[in-house]
Amino acid sequence: MHSKRKPVIAGNWKMFNTTGEAVELVQALIPLTAHLPEREIVICPPFTALSTVKPLLAGSNIKLGAQNVHWEEKGAYTGEISPAMLKDAGCEYIIIGHSERRQYFAETDENVNRKLKATLAVKLIPIICVGESLSEREAGITSTVISRQIKIGLADLSPEQATSIIIAYEPIWAIGTGRTATAGDANAICAFIRLTITGMLGTSIADSMRIQYGGSVKPDNIDELISSSDIDGALVGGASLKATDFARIAAFTATTAK
C-alpha cells in the first residue's frame, strides 16, 4: 500500500442474506467500523437488500455497492439492472467482471468493458475483477491472461475517465478455497497490473489507481497482504458475511505508510 492511495476494503456478499439478515449484519458492522474514517469501506449486498440497507448507512463509515450491472441504460433486458437504477438505489460502487460472473454467466472481457463504460457514464466507481485460474497459473500464462483482461476490459478510456477505477486482483484458485496467494505473489501480480495500466493510461493514473487483492482474505492474513507495496485494499467474500471478521479486516494494521 502506498501513502498516496487510500485503502479500500470491499465486502462482496454474493448470493447471501435476505433483507432481515442484511439489516442485522449492517447493524452489527456500523459500530465496529465507526473508528475507521480514514478507510474506505464498502459493502455489496444482493440487489434485493440495497434499498433496505442504504438508509441504515447514513452517517456511518460504510458505503454501498452492487455486485453486477447491465451496460444498457434501459430497455427490454429481462432480469437486468442498469447503472442508473443502482445509483438510484444508493450505490456508489459496482463490482464488474467477478470470476463467478465470467465462469457461470459467460461474462467476457468485452462485456466487462461495456459495463465499465456504462458505470463511469453515471459516475459510479467500478471495481474491475481480474484473475487467473489454477490451470492458467500452472501453465505459466498468468501474466498473459491478466494482461488480456486489463487491456480489453479497460479499452478505449481516456485518463480522465479512468481516474476512479479500482482493480481487484483475484486469483480464481484462491476464491472461497481458504488458499490465499502469498503476499509476495499477490503483490507481484498487482505490480504487473499497475505496469500494464501505465502502458495504457500513463504513470499518473497508474500510480493513483487502487488495486485490491481478493481470494480468502481473512483477519489473520490482511495485515501482511496490505503491507505490500502494490496492494491497496481487499475484496472480501466469505469473511465479509461476519461482522467481526470484516471489521477486523477493515481495521488492518499496515507496516508501510498509510
Ligand code: PGA
Ligand atoms: P472469498 O471471495 O473471500 O470468499 O475467497 C472473494 C471474492 O470472490 O470476491
